Amino acid sequence: MADKMEKDVCCDTKTDDTCCSGAVKTLILACSGGSNVGQISNSLMIRLHMEGIGNAYCLAGIGAALSGFIESARAAQTILIDGCPTACGRKALEKYGVEPYKYFVVTELGIKKTHDFTKLKDETDMAFFSLKKQL
Amino acid sequence: MKIQILGTGCPKCIKLTENAQKAAKEAGLEFEIEKITDINKIMDLGVMMTPGLAIDGEVKSVGKVLSVEEIKKILEK
Numbered sequence: 001m002a003d004k005m006e007k008d009v010c011c012d013t014k015t016d017d018t019c020c021s022g023a024v025k026t027l028i029l030a031c032s033g034g035s036n037v038g039q040i041s042n043s044l045m046i047r048l049h050m051e052g053i054g055n056a057y058c059l060a061g062i063g064a065a066l067s068g069f070i071e072s073a074r075a076a077q078t079i080l081i082d083g084c085p086t087a088c089g090r091k092a093l094e095k096y097g098v099e100p101y102k103y104f105v106v107t108e109l110g111i112k113k114t115h116d117f118t119k120l121k122d123e124t125d126m127a128f129f130s131l132k133k134q135l
Numbered sequence: 136m137k138i139q140i141l142g143t144g145c146p147k148c149i150k151l152t153e154n155a156q157k158a159a160k161e162a163g164l165e166f167e168i169e170k171i172t173d174i175n176k177i178m179d180l181g182v183m184m185t186p187g188l189a190i191d192g193e194v195k196s197v198g199k200v201l202s203v204e205e206i207k208k209i210l211e212k
Binding site: 024025027055057058061066067068069070071072074075076 | 180181182183184187189193194195196197198199
């Protein structure tokens with residue numbers, strides 16, 4: 001996928017004092033759904049954010065068709081993490097023509113989809129290990 | 136029509152403001168310009184890169200200095 005670096009893109013809103021950096025932001029989105037893998041996707045998003053890979057962002061804002069969220073996703077590089085092959089996140093982005101820069105599905109990272117939330121920490125660790133190798 | 140410029144006031148934000156004013160004048164529209172410079176308000180709109188352009192509360196562009204012609208196309212929709 002073509003890099004979106006453009007010289008007329010500016011101004012990371014978190015570094016307003018050093019505006020107009022020219023860098024395109026990386027936004028990380030997760031399906032955050034109601035299964036173990038949905039919740040793991042959310043945890044992976046937070047871990048990537050904390051590692052400085054990008055900024056955690058709000059897929060619900062896009063699902064709710066809020067213009068600022070849609071336009072930000074269009075202007076950014078997006079890393080999308082879906083929990084399972086149902087791919088709700090991917091379908092939400094497709095509605096607005098947003099192709100993820102990187103795309104992961106937690107079930108493809110070696111985690112089986114269940115509604116057991118008692119093993120999230122260990123499963124997240126395993127999924128994160130797999131994901132980092134593919135970044 | 137309210138044309139909102141989302142940005143903290145950097146040169147690119149100022150340029151977008153100028154382009155938006157020119158576009159609205161050339162399109163013969165009645166308008167007012169609102170500059171939203173509060174980062175929290177900008178982020179509440181979901182905007183993660185500035186400058187941004189919104190028309191009557193709807194964000195039309197993020198992270199780009201649109202040209203006069205590009206803005207006119209948006210205004211005419």
